[in-house]
Amino acid sequence: MRKIIFFVQLLTLTSVFPVYADVLVAVANNFYLPSQKLAEKFEQETGEKIEISTGSTGQLYAQIKNGAPFDIFLAADQARPKALADEGLSLEAKTYAQGILVLWSPDPRLIDKEGAVLDSQQYAYIAVADPKLAPYGAAAMEALDHIGLREVVTAKQVVGKGLNATYQYVDSGNAQLGFLAYSQVIDKIKAKQGSFWKVPTSTYQPILQDAVLMKAAANKVSAVAFMDYLQSEAGRQLIADYGYEVP
Structure with missing residues (x-):
């Protein structure tokens, strides 16, 4: 019975997180469109396949805490990435965008x-x-x-x-x-x-969005390269093209 349950769980997991991707990225809803474009350009340049899963920042954070095998988390805040780093699940967070x-x-x-x-x-x-x-x-x-x-x-x-x-x-x-x-x-x-x-930015706290590389992917060359691409001149320009302030 345990073997059957494990097999069903494995099938479910692989259907949600495709095994053919080189890098699995959890992306907050607001950043879904630019992340698709970033992934497309990154794949064109490197041949590495990026698989994107999107949801609210809170939902994705909960999935990661429950063992979802993401390599990278692009959040819409700083609190959840910091929490993952503090809990030893990720490396230090980096701010990649400020939302409007x-x-x-x-x-x-x-x-x-x-x-x-x-x-x-x-x-x-x-x-x-x-x-x-x-x-x-x-x-x-x-x-x-x-x-x-x-x-x-x-x-x-x-x-x-x-x-x-x-x-x-x-x-x-x-x-x-x-x-x-x-x-x-x-x-x-x-x-x-x-x-x-x-909405005037003076009426709400800056929406600073952080990215983290999960510790399990720290030695994954393709995941590290995608994080670097986010911070590259080409990556920053694409992010700005979608209306974000870029730190």
């Missing part, structure tokens, strides 16, 4: 440049990522506290487990607007699709 919070709607007339829509009756629902799992959700709550509108918004909010789910609420029309990462909608903003308000 935006309020976005597919309706081109809904959001004004001052964010006054938040204190209006022009929407039924607003999407926010779970602040316990997603640093961008925590930043949104902090900004709302700063401008005195938390109670107004809370009465109309729907909560996504991560930024991907939060984006889906808005994109599907189930919520008329939502707090998202600038990187998620930068292409739409450049194409002048919808309307947005870039």
Whole structure:
């Protein structure tokens, strides 16, 4: 019976984390699109295959703590990477990006440049990522506290487990607007699709995003090389192209 259980667990694990990848990377939702582009360019240059799994920072941290075999963790905060380093599971964390919070709607007339829509009756629902799992959700709550509108918004909010789910609420029309990462909608903003308000950075703590190399991958040449690529001139430029501040 134990052998059967172990075999089922092994099948489940390999279906979630493909064995054909050279490097397994856990990526916070906000950084999913740029991480795909980074992985693509890295593979073109080196031939090394990067496999990306995405989720909220809190979800990915819990998976790593429970033994998920990731080589690298690209978080949306500094707290979880630091915790992994403190617990001896990873090497020292490195900041790879500073995120920007935006309020976005597919309706081109809904959001004004001052964010006054938040204190209006022009929407039924607003999407926010779970602040316990997603640093961008925590930043949104902090900004709302700063401008005195938390109670107004809370009465109309729907909560996504991560930024991907939060984006889906808005994109599907189930919520008329939502707090998202600038990187998620930068292409739409450049194409002048919808309307947005870039939330003043003075209203929330900087969203500093750290990366860590897991100790189990410390001698894995391809994983070390991908970490270096993040910090390279080409990597930093690509990250900046998605609307991040680059340290």
